[in-house]
Amino acid sequence: MCDGAGMAPSHNDSPRLKVAVVGLGGIGGAAAGLLARPGLYDVTACVRQPFDRLYVEGPEGVFDVPLRTFTDPAAVAPVDWVLLCTKTHETASAGPWLKRLCTPSTIVAALQNGIDHAERIAPYVNGATIVPVLVYYNGERLTPDRVRYRPVSANELVTPDDAGGRAFAELMQPTPLHVLTSADFITLKWRKLLINAAANPITALTLQRQAVLRRPDIYALCLDVLAEAAKVGRAEGAALAEDEPQRMMTSLMTFSPELGTSMYFDRLAGKPFEVEALTGAIVAAGQRHGIATPLNGVLLTLLRAISEENAKPQS
Ligand SMILES: NC(=O)c1ccc[n+]([C@@H]2O[C@H](COP(=O)([O-])OP(=O)(O)OC[C@H]3O[C@@H](n4cnc5c(N)ncnc54)[C@H](OP(=O)(O)O)[C@@H]3O)[C@@H](O)[C@H]2O)c1
Structure with missing residues (x-):
């Protein structure tokens, strides 16, 4: 484990948003690395195998960031944002993480395939807001601490054009992952x-x-x-x-x-x-x-x- 995240200065005096990423495979690993890199957010990773630094290979080259990882749901506390990035059939196994991380004021972005994001996740999130997210980048985990991502579309992520979707677009704004909010x-x-x-x-x-x-x-x-x-x-x-x-x-x-x-x-x-x-x-x-x-x-x-x-x- 490492306490590297959280050390970079924020752009203003307000506390940095706390973001937890659950599941650091191809999709979650790229999202966690790209969110942590600018140092604007307090990013933690909820994983099964701990590591100290995450290496991300992308179109602009390779970078690495220190990331605070947790392997025990009992060790985490509520956060502002959760990015749920497990496979859909692993959602129930991620339930203990979600139950510890979520309050009614948390927003959970579900970066998963399928059409029933909210129904799938609602039982675990203590009334948090759920934002379904369609993913249009290729992600591949190469080793537990190394991922590669490749954009395959002008918009890497798509959400509904509602308050949750727009908040997610704002969260991702410092990253190269562009979010399309769609009314359809x-x-x-x-x-x-x-x-x-x-x-x-x-x-x-x-x-x-x-x-x-x-x-x-x-x-x-x-x-x-x-x-x-x-x-x-x-x-x-x-x-x-x-x-x-x-x-x-x-x-x-x-x-x-x-x-x-x-x-x-x-x-x-x-x-x-x-x-x-x-x-x-x-x-x-x-x-x-x-x-x-x-x-x-x-x-x-x-x-x-x-x-x-x-x-x-x-x-
Ligand atoms: N990869 C793509 O290019 C792509 C593109 C579009 C959409 N998607 C969708 O995005 C979602 C994520 O896909 P992915 O390719 O990133 O999957 P993945 O590579 O299999 O990653 C899922 C990660 O979740 C972790 N995980 C599962 N249960 C967990 C738990 N209880 N606690 C902590 N970690 C847990 C897994 O850990 P372990 O390694 O320990 O099993 C794995 O690292 C899927 O719905 C997929 O269909 C993927």
Whole structure:
């Protein structure tokens, strides 16, 4: 552990905002490093493996910052901001951190995939405000104390255009991560879900990288999977065009065939994956609206069988 964070001077005499980042993988590690670097905030990291300095590789080079890390939820106190950056299925395991860090005046930014951020997190946050955040940078943890991030879009983070979203944009303002606040967040979150809803399940189930999406039979299957999902998204209020599935596939074809997906890498590593937040969310929303989702249902059953097996403790 290290007490390095908190030593840099603040720009004024008011106490620095206290920011806790829970889960320092690719996304949380980059966010924690970039928030800590200017010295404006008191940043702590809630992790399972402690370290003294965090090394961040980004487009502008490599920098390192001292970071105060905690491994025991009992050791932390309430903060102004929490950035929750675990995988969605790890939210319950992050619950003890959230319960210690949050009060009704805390704001929790959930940098996670999926469409149900608030429902997923609300049980743990003691009435704190929840800000759902869509993530558009690639993050990769290289070692426990080193991460690499790559921007892939003009806006690395997207939130609703409400008080919480705007406060998050202000928090991130000293960092190079640009936040778009959108009045049509529901459409953007469904678009993000759609881009994940074909590539992740198919690469995980076939154990092949995105090259597999170029097979004509798989391409056609993806279009049908996405057409089901888009129908559900429209019923939820997302303004998804009729040709949205085709646009998604066209966009996926611009990615390198050598790329994997997070579900593919989690399966390779024998870990559980974000099945409920992606395919599960589509099937559940379909059920709410009485819309059949047979293809997504088959994917969900197969993915659950693998992910739940991977979640069992190794004997
Ligand atoms: N990576 C990307 O490029 C990317 C892009 C867009 C969206 N996203 C989304 O962003 C979210 C985070 O993804 P990620 O790639 O950063 O995941 P990740 O690399 O797996 O990082 C998650 C981190 O959370 C930690 N963690 C889990 N449970 C914890 C607990 N109870 N206490 C403390 N730490 C805990 C893990 O620690 P251990 O290492 O100890 O397991 C891991 O370091 C996901 O929803 C993902 O879908 C990711």
